[in-house]
Amino acid sequence: MNIKHKLADAIKESIGIQEVQPHIDLVEPKGSQFGDYSTSIAFTLYRGRNPFEVATELISQIKLDIAFVDKIENKGGYINFWLNHSFVQQCLNNILEEGARFGSSNIGGGKKVLVEFVSTNPTGPLVIVSGRAASVGDSLVRVLNYTGFLADAEYYVDDSGKQIDLLEESIKARYNGLEDIPEGGYPGEYIKDIASRMKLLCRADFREFGIKSIIGQAKVTLERFGVRFNNWVYESDIRKAGGPQKVVAILEQKGLVYQKDGAVWLKMVDGEDKVLIKSDGDFTYRVPDIAYHIDKYNRGYELLIDLFGPDQSHIPELKAGLSICGVPEEVLKIITLQWVTFNRGGQKIGMSKRKGEFITLDELLDEVGKEAARFFFLTRKCESHLDFDIELAKQTSKDNPVYYVQYVGARISSILKMAGSSEDRRQRTEDGGQNPKSQILPQMRDPEKSGTNSNEVQEFKSSRVQDFKWQKEENPKTQILNPNEENPNEEKVVSENIPLTNARLVLIKAVRQVISNGLSLIGIGAPEEM
RNA sequence: GCGCCUGUAGCUCAAUUGGAUAGAGCGAUGGACUUCGAAUCCAAAGGCUGAGAGUUCAAAUCUCUCCAGGCGCACCA
Numbered sequence: 001m002n003i004k005h006k007l008a009d010a011i012k013e014s015i016g017i018q019e020v021q022p023h024i025d026l027v028e029p030k031g032s033q034f035g036d037y038s039t040s041i042a043f044t045l046y047r048g049r050n051p052f053e054v055a056t057e058l059i060s061q062i063k064l065d066i067a068f069v070d071k072i073e074n075k076g077g078y079i080n081f082w083l084n085h086s087f088v089q090q091c092l093n094n095i096l097e098e099g100a101r102f103g104s105s106n107i108g109g110g111k112k113v114l115v116e117f118v119s120t121n122p123t124g125p126l127v128i129v130s131g132r133a134a135s136v137g138d139s140l141v142r143v144l145n146y147t148g149f150l151a152d153a154e155y156y157v158d159d160s161g162k163q164i165d166l167l168e169e170s171i172k173a174r175y176n177g178l179e180d181i182p183e184g185g186y187p188g189e190y191i192k193d194i195a196s197r198m199k200l201l202c203r204a205d206f207r208e209f210g211i212k213s214i215i216g217q218a219k220v221t222l223e224r225f226g227v228r229f230n231n232w233v234y235e236s237d238i239r240k241a242g243g244p245q246k247v248v249a250i251l252e253q254k255g256l257v258y259q260k261d262g263a264v265w266l267k268m269v270d271g272e273d274k275v276l277i278k279s280d281g282d283f284t285y286r287v288p289d290i291a292y293h294i295d296k297y298n299r300g301y302e303l304l305i306d307l308f309g310p311d312q313s314h315i316p317e318l319k320a321g322l323s324i325c326g327v328p329e330e331v332l333k334i335i336t337l338q339w340v341t342f343n344r345g346g347q348k349i350g351m352s353k354r355k356g357e358f359i360t361l362d363e364l365l366d367e368v369g370k371e372a373a374r375f376f377f378l379t380r381k382c383e384s385h386l387d388f389d390i391e392l393a394k395q396t397s398k399d400n401p402v403y404y405v406q407y408v409g410a411r412i413s414s415i416l417k418m419a420g421s422s423e424d425r426r427q428r429t430e431d432g433g434q435n436p437k438s439q440i441l442p443q444m445r446d447p448e449k450s451g452t453n454s455n456e457v458q459e460f461k462s463s464r465v466q467d468f469k470w471q472k473e474e475n476p477k478t479q480i481l482n483p484n485e486e487n488p489n490e491e492k493v494v495s496e497n498i499p500l501t502n503a504r505l506v507l508i509k510a511v512r513q514v515i516s517n518g519l520s521l522i523g524i525g526a527p528e529e530m
Numbered sequence: 531g532c533g534c535c536u537g538u539a540g541c542u543c544a545a546u547u548g549g550a551u552a553g554a555g556c557g558a559u560g561g562a563c564u565u566c567g568a569a570u571c572c573a574a575a576g577g578c579u580g581a582g583a584g585u586u587c588a589a590a591u592c593u594c595u596c597c598a599g600g601c602g603c604a605c606c607a
Binding site: 025026027028029030031034038039040043044047048051075076077078120121158160161162163164184235261262263264265272275276277278279280282284285286289309310311312313314315336338339341379380383384385387389396397399401403404407410411414415418419530 | 532533534535536542543545546548549550551552553555556566567569587588600601602603604605606607
């Protein structure tokens, strides 16, 4: 439980309001003149009354442990809280004690979650646009597991349908040495590679071998990217198990299906009816997809998260199909990722799969490395378009945020190493064997002097996993980046003032721990030196 | 035309999900290198949050209408 929750609970208890309504809306205010935490509860609690009076009344009822909160103030109805210094110090020590576990929680309560992402057609190498889904999905799984969910990552292989037929024919054409590939087929060099390997191995199972090669390569690429999938599920298996037929049968039973133009259609409430079975007798992708989601649910997952691209417009029929087939609506959570565009120092990079001028994820990894790639893909919230500057990602300067974050950690390590030797000296001479754990001095609370806000560090991981806004975790990182904010000539971490020095050492250690924990959640290392 | 997403400093983006004076970085301007790592720091500048209405104690945030941009609109997946 973090500070905010503790405080909110204490307030609730002392003013005698129950759970849920109204909830205590605690905010970390913008200016330090408004304290460490602030709430606007007085504005909402008794409508129609003067908020200032309400706040005064509330404050008189609030009984908080002095060891916890120093001061409570009423400013025009806002109630501001100042935390006790030694309490904050304790929080910093907690960070160090909890180490890599700091920030983890059990808000998931062991709920089984399945996150499905990337899931491309196995018709070619993974391209860089898949990198966003891979980064977001993998990080989401890490965050979920860190916060008490039991989350698995799953890759759905669309190994059926027209695209795969085209893949098969393309390989066959190359195998036979043809220069012309079928209309709409795949012209890439990798097809030739697969064909020549097949010749070498005397294979003729174009379809199976093609899929196997491409998926095998995807696994290698994802491994390089630090992305792991627990399950690989094949559409062909879902079909073999008869799931799609069952789905159509259920829909038929409910009278939601009709025939038109030789095809089988699903009635939609908005009138935008969708084809389920094509006139050639094959399912459209929708039916196996519904069957697949039912399969996930039947495997015991209580929450299904899908990462979709903005072009995946079959959400309405998927949701409708699932609820008709008995999967509760709230089980499925779809996160739509917007497009990524790539540029080099502002110069746009065109990308066309058809012209063969796409960049593969492997090429991106070769060029900028795993860590910068992962970081950059996470810098925007899912619903925003992301502009990925490949030149910037390669830079080893402050302009490159991933470099900067790692640099802060490395620099802290360097300072600690430097301080280590002199600390021994001091302990012998001045500490007399006392506990070297520091005191947080009042001046440490002043962000201008300490370079960062202690409670900001503590709250860093206050997770918003529940509403899937976990990208927010990114933001504090760029706020804590600067442990050397003070003028280097006046406010060094290590100085002749022993207690202050020790306090600052604890602070920067905590900062390093928090950075390291945050980075590991997005699959990035925190090097000791660079 | 319909659907989804986005419009915030010159540029790239934040803003604790409806809270107090809308903040960072880059760029541009002026300064600082006998450095606990200059791979850096400091200072001042920069805004009618695309436009307009509405909801309320309070709106960049919610609603509606426009305007501009991105993407999609298959019996492809």
